[in-house]
Amino acid sequence: MINLDNFFRNFNLYDKETLFDIKSVTQIDYYNHNLLAIPKYINEYWTSKQRQSNSLHEVSYRACFKPQLPRFFIELLTNVDDIVYDPFSGRGTTALEASLLNRRFIANDINPLSLILLRPRVRPPKIDEIAQRLNEINFNQDHKQDIDLSMFYHEQTFKEILSLRCYLIEKKSNDKEDYIDHWIRMVATNRLTGHSKGFFSVYTLPPNQAVAPESQIKINTKKNQKPEYRNTKEIILRKSYELLKDVTDSVRKNLWAVAENSIFLNCDAANTNQIQSNSVSLTVTSPPFLDVVDYASDNWLRCWFNDLDVNDISKNLVMAKSLDKWIGFITNVFSQLYRITNANGFVAFEVGEVKNGRINLEEYVVDIGIKSGFTCAGIIINQQTFTKTSNIWGVKNNTKGTNSNRIVLFKK
Numbered sequence: 001m002i003n004l005d006n007f008f009r010n011f012n013l014y015d016k017e018t019l020f021d022i023k024s025v026t027q028i029d030y031y032n033h034n035l036l037a038i039p040k041y042i043n044e045y046w047t048s049k050q051r052q053s054n055s056l057h058e059v060s061y062r063a064c065f066k067p068q069l070p071r072f073f074i075e076l077l078t079n080v081d082d083i084v085y086d087p088f089s090g091r092g093t094t095a096l097e098a099s100l101l102n103r104r105f106i107a108n109d110i111n112p113l114s115l116i117l118l119r120p121r122v123r124p125p126k127i128d129e130i131a132q133r134l135n136e137i138n139f140n141q142d143h144k145q146d147i148d149l150s151m152f153y154h155e156q157t158f159k160e161i162l163s164l165r166c167y168l169i170e171k172k173s174n175d176k177e178d179y180i181d182h183w184i185r186m187v188a189t190n191r192l193t194g195h196s197k198g199f200f201s202v203y204t205l206p207p208n209q210a211v212a213p214e215s216q217i218k219i220n221t222k223k224n225q226k227p228e229y230r231n232t233k234e235i236i237l238r239k240s241y242e243l244l245k246d247v248t249d250s251v252r253k254n255l256w257a258v259a260e261n262s263i264f265l266n267c268d269a270a271n272t273n274q275i276q277s278n279s280v281s282l283t284v285t286s287p288p289f290l291d292v293v294d295y296a297s298d299n300w301l302r303c304w305f306n307d308l309d310v311n312d313i314s315k316n317l318v319m320a321k322s323l324d325k326w327i328g329f330i331t332n333v334f335s336q337l338y339r340i341t342n343a344n345g346f347v348a349f350e351v352g353e354v355k356n357g358r359i360n361l362e363e364y365v366v367d368i369g370i371k372s373g374f375t376c377a378g379i380i381i382n383q384q385t386f387t388k389t390s391n392i393w394g395v396k397n398n399t400k401g402t403n404s405n406r407i408v409l410f411k412k
Helices: 004-009 068-077 093-100 113-122 127-136 155-173 179-190 213-223 232-243 249-260 300-305 310-316 323-340 361-372 388-392
Strands: 019-021 040-043 083-086 104-108 263-265 280-285 341-351 375-383 404-411
Touching (some): 004 040, 068 093, 068 341, 068 404, 093 104, 093 249, 113 179, 127 179, 127 232, 155 232, 179 232, 300 310, 323 361, 361 375, 361 404
Parallel strands (some): 040 375, 083 280, 280 341
Antiparallel strands (some): 341 404
């Protein structure tokens, strides 16, 4: 069994020494105000520069972490065929990394879009299968338009999107949607809006969120632009080539084999009775952070395309507007995590800082995890040199959660 304290203290893969502190991090017992020293390790434990991720990860989703994060913990704390779990799966980063490392996974998210984005990437088709299916779909049918999206799409582009949407709705309603259709749905969902000619839309916000129609009208006016025709079949095929770039026949075979022995869930993370007790070796996850991200509103256009009711999704999503409500929800999640984690299993719980760093959620998570029965192995903080992107967003230091990952590591 690996000595985690020695591992994190002496980590120097990227020629950086670990900053270690055991005095300044204390348990926040919000009932009794007890203090408990917890080790904190600060280093660059993974990095996007030196460890490129598989091309299958390149789909956009709001507030997702980099693939290097779950890979680090999966390689460190699990073996082949172990079960890796993510109760807040999002785009499925943890599950996909587990699959690529020949670990079984359980992926759960109460947002059904999560399954749409994950399932096809762990059961990827071949490029010729995608091309053949696209050629079989009539993209030029006339369908009733129940929504005005002329501020996003050229008339012919929207006609093609409607045709594809109706095709997928019909296939699903007749229970005839297969893995190729799942793939086309996923790629089309990912290409709905963006800021380059690789998307169906005119220039708009990055593809992990969709602005409201009235906001897009303002963008069009400001940039003096109008939607140009985009060939949806060509865009879907081009993006498929990019996603499948690293998928060899052996990788595809292994992914399919893992997926057949894994579990996809669409339920409340605090109520996962479908998962067997003492079955999970490692959980790697990042929960919704208070009221920071409105996942439902950001994905309204993706919901429309996939015939999902965004209002129903909003009712189910946890958007805690106060720290007390967030603590209550996460406490219930940890009760489930303790039940399903096997003896000597781990939970790597990534948290962010909110309200400009005035609330350090990791300290509350330490308390919740210990009360649930876990032992806290420490807080691991991964700090990276800023990228061009982070400077664009006005982020110039390592004091905010957007610039570093803060993981509370627990052991059962």
